[in-house]
Structures are given as structure tokens and as C-alpha cells.
Amino acid sequence: MSYEQIKDLPPPEFKRLCGVHIATFVRMVEVLKPELARTGKKGGQPKLSVEDHLLVALEYWREYGTYFHIGKSWGIHESTVCRIVRKVENILIKSGAFRLPGKRELHSSAYSLQVVVIDVTETPIERPKKTASLL
Structure with a gap:
């Protein structure tokens, strides 16, 4: 899977796959491009584009797969996946x-908090009593 394969997905499917909206993805790429772009620089060129670097990091954060599995699906070594994820994290x-908004911003009137209560009490399951004939 590469960015070229998924860039034409409808917005809901893109969000389901990557975990972020297309607009957020584009903003992230704009932040990453100046830091990760190696065009015109000496040395080897990366195998993956900047968009693919971001997709690798998003896949790791979203699915918590091992570096090994992500590396095999992208055709790169697991240590490369580790470096990509760390680099993208640090740049972002x-x-x-x-x-995310800070504690003070959350307590201001701009944000309204909603409390959700979920009942998760356990109820015992009624089971038939074991009789002496079954033992």
C-alpha cells in the first residue's frame, strides 16, 4: 500500500484506513516535507515518499503492529520503520x-464537557446446579 494507491479513496474510506481526515493528512505532509525531503541532496534517496513516511507512522500508531510486520508490508527493514516513526513523531x-488543548483551555468556557456514564457491573450467570449423578 502506498499513497499513490489510496489518494483517490473517498474521504470516509481514507479516514477509516489512516485514522485522520484528508485535510489533516495534507497539513501533516506540509509540516513534514521541508524536514524529510531529500531531493537535490547528496547521498541516497529514500525508498518511500514523504506521504508514505507519514502513512507508515500512522499505520504504526493506529494498529500497533510490530515494526517487523509493518516493514514486511512496506518492503523495508524493521529498523527503518522504527527510524521513520521516531522521526515523524519528533517533527510533528x-x-x-x-x-491537544491544554488543561486551562479545557476548563475555559470555549469547551463544553459531556459526562458519559456506562454501567459495567457484572451480573452472575445462572447455571444449573450439578447433581450427584453427573459427578
Whole structure:
């Protein structure tokens, strides 16, 4: 799977596959491109595009597959997957564009909190008593 294969998916399917909306994906790529693009630089060129780097990281975060399995599905070594995930994580964190609101912002009136209560009490299952003839 590469970005070229999934870029034409309808928005709901893209979100189901990647875990982010297309607009968010594009913003992430814009943040990553200046840091990861190696065109015109000396040395080897990466096997995967910037979009594919982001897809590898999103796949790891979304599915928690092992580096080995992700590497086999993308045709790269597991240590390369580890480096890609760490690099993408650090760049996105450093950009500050994808942070969740802080504690003070959540307590301000701009956000309304909803409380959801879920009853998860266990109820015993009634089972027939064992009789002496069955033992």
C-alpha cells in the first residue's frame, strides 16, 4: 500500500484506513516535507515518499503492529520503520500544529464537557446446579 494507491479513496474510506481526515493528512505532509525531503541532496534517496513516511507512522500508531510486520508490508527493514516513526513523531511534536488543548483551555468556557456514564457491573450467570449423578 502506498499513497499513490489510496489518494483517490473517498474521504470516509481514507479516514477509516489512516485514522485522520484528508485535510489533516495534507497539513501533516506540509509540516513534514521541508524536514524529510531529500531531493537535490547528496547521498541516497529514500525508498518511500514523504506521504508514505507519514502513512507508515500512522499505520504504526493506529494498529500497533510490530515494526517487523509493518516493514514486511512496506518492503523495508524493521529498523527503518522504527527510524521513520521516531522521526515523524519528533517533527510533528516540534511543529506544535497537532497538539491537544491544554488543561486551562479545557476548563475555559470555549469547551463544553459531556459526562458519559456506562454501567459495567457484572451480573452472575445462572447455571444449573450439578447433581450427584453427573459427578
